[in-house]
Amino acid sequence: MIRLLHTADWHLGAALQGWSREAEHRAALAQLIALAKDRDVDAVIVAGDIFDSLNPSAEAQRLLYDTLRDLRAACPRATLALLAGNHDPAGRLEAPRALFELAGVHSVGVIARQGGALDLDAHLLPIRDSSGAVGAYLLALPYPRAADLPVAGAEVAGSTVVWGVRALYREAVEAARARIGSAPLVLTGHLHVAGGLESEGAERRILVGGEHAAPPDIFPEDAAYVALGHLHRPQKVGRESIRYSGALIPMSKTEIGYSHGATIVELGERGFASAEHVAFERSVAHLRVPAQGAIDVADIEKGLAALAIDPQMPDSARPFVHLAVKIDGPAPGLKSEIDAICEKFPIRLVSLAVERPQRADAPQVAPMRLAERKPLDLFREAFEATHGVAPAEEHLRCFDRLAEEE
Missing domain, CATH: 3.30.160 (Double Stranded RNA Binding Domain)
Structure with a gap:
């Protein structure tokens, strides 16, 4: 039996109208560490958005290092994996890799390749049980950026971005299977999977080019578990073994009613066995x-x-x-x-x-949330309104690059 602790979306360094959230974060992370120790987990997976911004403060970075130190002390033998999300400075998670490895922490900020092929030594990690035997493998993939995706040909129907994400996961899983055979395989992902419920005002639609959601079938049926990050509500998507653990603390008023915490996952010999969401107590109401x-x-x-x-x-x-x-x-x-x-x-x-009360004679117009519009569609409309013509492919590629750099 392999036991995982799946967490994500810490957003260290976040503020709420100028108010620091550090006290809340420290209280929630203390509960996370206690949970990992109490359940004697074999691995801790942090599925992205560790930080709230691409330029985290010294205090936010110190809190991460304090947490990793305490997690390692609480779980001396566990695999600890950090994955970059769309909020994270991927380079800052990659740079201290040598120091992280001294503490047995695996940090993956970008998709690593050797000779054009996925570098499995950077992405495929063994998960050992209490006896020291390898009971599963973790295929650790961070938020897929534009440069990580294969280029689709003209014959591709539908979204080229979703096609690229699907192709990336297919390549990664095939490479992993060639090395580990039929052993239980745990995947990670930091993206919006179709069917997931998002929080208005707290989450951006993040796939490149304005396409915001990938279907859950990009993850193969034989994956033992898929540990997702990005959406702040804890939930399953598509099937029981594809899950968002949710954020540690509420990030906006739309999340007041969420049960923030972490997910404990158990894998048996045949793969996924069970998942339990464990809610944390809030230190601040x-x-x-x-x-x-x-x-x-x-x-x-x-x-x-x-x-x-x-x-x-x-x-x-x-x-x-x-x-x-x-x-x-x-x-x-x-x-x-x-x-x-x-x-x-x-x-x-x-x-x-x-x-304000609505006037009786005011026209009834169904409101449209900005989150319901794709950024690429808004760009197309704005470009055509300004220039009188539709944007060319070169303009769309420039938009993709700018959206990725945001």
Whole structure:
């Protein structure tokens, strides 16, 4: 039996309206380390978005190194694998590889090749059980960037990007199978798999060229488990053995109701056996006022008082509050008025939504979320509106490169 701890989307260094999340991260990571030790896991897989930005702060990097040190102490024999996500500075995860290897940590920032072929020595890792025997292998693949994908020919139908991602995984799995035979194989991926539920405002559609989702059948049926990162809601996609572990902490108000934590996976002799999502306790509360709908401005103070928050609570533990108010007509100075009210309470106001009653004679238009539009489609429309002609292939390739560099 092989036991894995699957985690992702730590987003170290993230802030919420200028407020640091380090205290929350440290509390969640302490629970992660305790879980790994308690379950005596054979491997810890961090499936991307370790950092929140391509230029992480010194504090964020220190927190990563502290966590790796404590994980290694808690799980002396476990395979520890870090995979780069779209938020991560791939080079910074690659650069300390020699030092990571001294601690038994495998960091994979980019797709590595030797002579044009996938370098399995960089991507294929054995996972050993408590007896020291190899019970499975991990095929560690990071977020697929434009340069990692094979070039599709003119005969390819549909999305060339999805074709490229599928071809990359096919190549990697075939190479791994040639080396390990039929042994249980665990895959990783940091991408949006079709059917996964995303969080509005917290996740970008990330495949190159505006194509945002790959079908789950890019992962072969004989894969024992697929450890995914990018979507912040813990969930399965397509089949039981393809899963997002979800983020460690809420990254936006749309994630208040999520069960943040990590996933424990067990593999038997025939591959996937079970997956258990383990929820973590939140060290900082995320509250919506009111719980549903919107509140009158005159009732805000009463609503905040009803939270009954200890005024002696330290600043780093004060809850984040997402406030929704309803007004009828102009409201000059509204934000200043609300800020003055909130200052009376031990809270941190991080979002303010204003709702106005819709006029009876106003046309009913179905709203479209920006997340429902593909970036490439928006680029095509903007280009044609500006120049009066559709963008050429050269323009689309330039857009792909810029989208990749973002």
